[in-house]
Amino acid sequence: MTKYVYLFKEGQASMKNLLGGKGANLAEMSSLGLPVPQGFTVTTEACNKYYHDGKVITQDVVDQIFEALAATEKEFGKKFGDSQNPFLVSVRSGARASMPGMMDTILNLGLTDQAVEGLAKLTDNPRFAYDSYRRFIQMFADVVMEIDKANFEHLLEAMKEAKGVHLDTDLDANDLKELVRQFKVKYEELKGEPFPQDPKVQLIDAITAVFRSWDNPRANTYRMLNHIPYEWGTAVNVQGMVFGNMGQDSGTGVAFSRNPATGEDVLYGEYLFNAQGEDVVAGIRTPKPISELKLDNEALYNEFHDISKKLEKHYRDMQDMEFTIEKGKLYMLQTRNGKRTAQAAVKLAIDLVNEGLLTKEEAILKVEPAQLDSLLHPTFDPKALKAAKPVTQGLAASPGAAYGRVVFTAERASELVKQDKLPVVLVRQETSPEDIEGMVVSAGILTARGGMTSHAAVVARGMGTCCVAGAGEVKVNEAGKFFTVNGHKFNEGDYISIDGSTGYVYGEKIATVEATVSGDFATLMQWADEIRVLKVRTNADTPRDAHQAREFGAEGIGLCRTEHMFFEASRIKAIREMIVAKNLVERQAALAKLLPMQREDFVKLYKEMEGYAVTVRYLDPPLHEFVPHTDEEIQELAKEMKLSFEDLKRTIEDLHETNPMLGHRGVRLSVTYPEIAEMQTRAVIEAAIQVTKEGLTVVPEIMIPLVGEVREFNFVKKIVVQTADKLIKESGLDIKYLVGTMIEIPRAAILADEIAKEAEFFSFGTNDLTQMTFGFSRDDAGKFLPDYYKTKIYESDPFAHIDQKGVGKLMKMGVDLGNQTRPNIKTGICGEHGGDPQSVEFCHAIGLDYVSCSPFRVPIARLAAAHAQIKNPRKK
Numbered sequence: 122m123t124k125y126v127y128l129f130k131e132g133q134a135s136m137k138n139l140l141g142g143k144g145a146n147l148a149e150m151s152s153l154g155l156p157v158p159q160g161f162t163v164t165t166e167a168c169n170k171y172y173h174d175g176k177v178i179t180q181d182v183v184d185q186i187f188e189a190l191a192a193t194e195k196e197f198g199k200k201f202g203d204s205q206n207p208f209l210v211s212v213r214s215g216a217r218a219s220m221p222g223m224m225d226t227i228l229n230l231g232l233t234d235q236a237v238e239g240l241a242k243l244t245d246n247p248r249f250a251y252d253s254y255r256r257f258i259q260m261f262a263d264v265v266m267e268i269d270k271a272n273f274e275h276l277l278e279a280m281k282e283a284k285g286v287h288l289d290t291d292l293d294a295n296d297l298k299e300l301v302r303q304f305k306v307k308y309e310e311l312k313g314e315p316f317p318q319d320p321k322v323q324l325i326d327a328i329t330a331v332f333r334s335w336d337n338p339r340a341n342t343y344r345m346l347n348h349i350p351y352e353w354g355t356a357v358n359v360q361g362m363v364f365g366n367m368g369q370d371s372g373t374g375v376a377f378s379r380n381p382a383t384g385e386d387v388l389y390g391e392y393l394f395n396a397q398g399e400d401v402v403a404g405i406r407t408p409k410p411i412s413e414l415k416l417d418n419e420a421l422y423n424e425f426h427d428i429s430k431k432l433e434k435h436y437r438d439m440q441d442m443e444f445t446i447e448k449g450k451l452y453m454l455q456t457r458n459g460k461r462t463a464q465a466a467v468k469l470a471i472d473l474v475n476e477g478l479l480t481k482e483e484a485i486l487k488v489e490p491a492q493l494d495s496l497l498h499p500t501f502d503p504k505a506l507k508a509a510k511p512v513t514q515g516l517a518a519s520p521g522a523a524y525g526r527v528v529f530t531a532e533r534a535s536e537l538v539k540q541d542k543l544p545v546v547l548v549r550q551e552t553s554p555e556d557i558e559g560m561v562v563s564a565g566i567l568t569a570r571g572g573m574t575s576h577a578a579v580v581a582r583g584m585g586t587c588c589v590a591g592a593g594e595v596k597v598n599e600a601g602k603f604f605t606v607n608g609h610k611f612n613e614g615d616y617i618s619i620d621g622s623t624g625y626v627y628g629e630k631i632a633t634v635e636a637t638v639s640g641d642f643a644t645l646m647q648w649a650d651e652i653r654v655l656k657v658r659t660n661a662d663t664p665r666d667a668h669q670a671r672e673f674g675a676e677g678i679g680l681c682r683t684e685h686m687f688f689e690a691s692r693i694k695a696i697r698e699m700i701v702a703k704n705l706v707e708r709q710a711a712l713a714k715l716l717p718m719q720r721e722d723f724v725k726l727y728k729e730m731e732g733y734a735v736t737v738r739y740l741d742p743p744l745h746e747f748v749p750h751t752d753e754e755i756q757e758l759a760k761e762m763k764l765s766f767e768d769l770k771r772t773i774e775d776l777h778e779t780n781p782m783l784g785h786r787g788v789r790l791s792v793t794y795p796e797i798a799e800m801q802t803r804a805v806i807e808a809a810i811q812v813t814k815e816g817l818t819v820v821p822e823i824m825i826p827l828v829g830e831v832r833e834f835n836f837v838k839k840i841v842v843q844t845a846d847k848l849i850k851e852s853g854l855d856i857k858y859l860v861g862t863m864i865e866i867p868r869a870a871i872l873a874d875e876i877a878k879e880a881e882f883f884s885f886g887t888n889d890l891t892q893m894t895f896g897f898s899r900d901d902a903g904k905f906l907p908d909y910y911k912t913k914i915y916e917s918d919p920f921a922h923i924d925q926k927g928v929g930k931l932m933k934m935g936v937d938l939g940n941q942t943r944p945n946i947k948t949g950i951c952g953e954h955g956g957d958p959q960s961v962e963f964c965h966a967i968g969l970d971y972v973s974c975s976p977f978r979v980p981i982a983r984l985a986a987a988h989a990q991i992k993n994p995r996k997k
């Protein structure tokens with residue numbers, strides 16, 4: 122028979138998956154001999170069984186619960202519901218990972234009309250007994266029965282008013298007894314049945330409520346954001362009550378063994394005398410800082426301090442603890458590794474190594490790579506954020522927080538910022554290359570449409586600007602210069618705030634705080650670099666981005682999207698001329714304008730990279746992103762090209778593609794127009810010649826995008842090699858270069874062995890590979906993917922985290938097949954997944970040589986690569 126219930130005495134720390142974090146820690150504290158009120162844990166397996174059985178707790182599990190209850194009653198020498206010596210319990214949820222979205226704690230369970238009398242007699246304190254009972258009724262109604270607690274709070278307020286007092290503690294036993302009566306009447310009125318007088322019914326109802334809360338919307342959102350699988354389930358902890366509200370020699374508190382905001386080694390927390398549970402955090406009475414406990418009761422303070430240090434040593438981590446003092450005796454109610462800010466996480470990691478508690482490897486694993494974001498970008502001031510309510514949520518497309526005045530066009534953004542230097546947030550349906558200059562000056566970018574690999578998301582990440590993308594509830598009226606969202610209207614110039622780390626949009630100005638980077642951060646990164654085997658490159662298209670990435674430790678460029686190099690008003694015309702050219706002569710004239718620009722850019726990139734590899738991806742513009750759309754713009758371009766408006770408009774219409782993402786882009790352009798590949802090769806090689814003459818060594822890596830067939834690759838490779846070799850020969854220099862391909866079409870992964878015969882390296886373009894493997898458009902999937910999360914068909918966005926099962930299988934196949942025909946072929950990834958910690962770990966596991974990501978994610982990827990090597994060592 123499966124064991125679904127464990128006494129604290131029967132468990133241990135290693136059983137975290139089964140007992141949940143809280144349950145395992147209670148068991149562990151109990152075995153360390155710490156003062157823990159005894160109890161039992163209903164396992165995560167019981168939770169899964171509850172769902173499997175159609176949301177019921179079956180009799181076999183109920184029997185095990187009551188058996189454990191009986192054993193615990195014996196331990197306390199008390200009985201459930203007893204009129205002389207009643208046993209009361211608390212009921213808490215406790216998943217494997219801490220889950221703030223889950224159910225609140227229920228205290229004082231077991232109180233009934235009969236038990237309350239027992240409690241009053243036993244403690245000789247009727248006030249305390251009735252206070253506990255009224256709290257319990259409210260909590261049970263709210264948490265278990267989902268009755269709004271405001272119903273009860275009104276009654277409490279009315280009672281205080283009637284008695285002319287301010288504090289709950291000023292009400293006497295009779296007042297509270299009367300309140301209990303009113304609460305029960307209210308309960309019956311709202312619920313249609315009396316408040317349960319059988320404690321066993323209360324207990325099973327409460328445990329059911331915990332299981333139910335595993336599937337509530339708050340929990341589901343939290344789980345998705347934190348990649349916690351649904352199958353984990355939650356455990357339930359039932360613990361004998363001790364009382365912090367038995368008078369001035371009792372109390373309750375919460376404390377961290379170190380400061381969780383800074384990492385400083387001091388006890389940090391709060392406590393209240395004559396209080397219970399939520400009182401400390403509820404904000405009704407102001408708790409005292411834990412340091413004052415030393416003045417109030419030095420012996421108790423010292424005991425708690427010693428326990429805190431003991432636990433810290435035992436768990437080798439900062440602890441977050443809850444305690445209760447009952448009539449001068451200290452009890453530990455729970456402990457867990459404390460949540461911390463990124464700054465504290467980094468300091469703690471370094472300190473714990475210096476204190477000899479952790480090895481470097483263990484310390485590195487304590488810092489979540491994604492957390493580093495907040496060390497690199499501004500965040501909202503937590504105090505200001507507390508009072509703010511989001512008006513909507515989009516995709517968390519590029520981290521950081523910002524406030525600014527709403528603008529709807531790039532031009533207006535530039536204008537306003539130039540005028541008064543105050544921040545703006547650019548709000549658009551979606552962005553396109555023409556918006557670049559406006560995006561550069563904006564504090565944040567908000568789009569109504571587009572996914573994690575949309576133009577806005579990719580470009581914002583590259584620039585390190587915060588971005589919320591695909592906020593579908595935002596209705597942009599560019600002409601009217603306003604947008605509406607969920608009944609709110611924002612005009613140009615109104616302040617909004619956006620958080621690119623959560624996707625939240627706020628209709629007001631929320632202050633931000635700048636990131637702080639300490640020396641500890643550099644030390645941690647250095648340790649990570651010593652450990653990792655995966656190299657980290659960057660996706661950078663401009664010298665500015667390349668410079669930033671080098672500062673963050675990038676070891677080369679893994680993707681330079683050459684079409685992005687024309688994202689400037691002064692340059693976009695040249696590429697448009699190339700796109701709409703009607704014949705070879707026109708196209709060559711346009712290309713001749715592009716050549717010097719590209720050459721100059723490459724020279725700068727090579728110099729920024731100081732000899733590290735630079736991978737140049739040949740032109741891959743989805744054409745729809747580059748041609749002008751409005752008649753005005755077409756008119757302008759026509760004038761410049763000395764064409765008639767009608768003529769140009771017709772050419773643009775000819776270029777129209779139903780799905781441009783699957784259209785005439787990438788290698789297909791060079792197949793139709795070989796002169797494009799020729800021009801780009803000239804630019805790459807001439808720039809290399811120039812910097813070689815200046816004494817720098819470069820080995821350019823020329824990368825052909827969107828290849829699905831080796832003959833397609835060879836067609837372009839031939840042009841590249843002929844052009845490059847001729848230039849190198851003429852220069853008389855010894856310059857090496859590589860010609861490789863992106864693997865971003867499923868067919869390329871399937872035929873990677875054939876392609877590797879010709880291609881000297883592979884770089885996985887997982888944005889397109891995801892798009893084409895799922896058959897989801899990169900730009901539109903955001904519209905319906907939320908339905909897939911809701912129905913749990915997919916648990917996370919495949920454009921943000923590699924779908925290891927499907928897309929990952931193609932990648933692994935690509936690597937293995939490539940190695941068959943070109944042993945040790947150089948492999949990397951340059952899709953947006955290259956900066957996502959869990960995807961980095963996957964890339965390490967399938968043996969890639971490097972990941973490449975936007976500059977601001979380089980430190981994250983470095984740390985994630987170290988995590989990968991520690992968890993799953995690979996030969997150096």
Ligand code: PEP
Nearest residue numbers: 865886887888889951952
């Ligand atoms: C990709 O498809 O993963 C890629 C890096 O190329 P792009 O995003 O430019 O299509």
Ligand code: MG
Nearest residue numbers: 865886888889
């Ligand atoms: Mg691509």
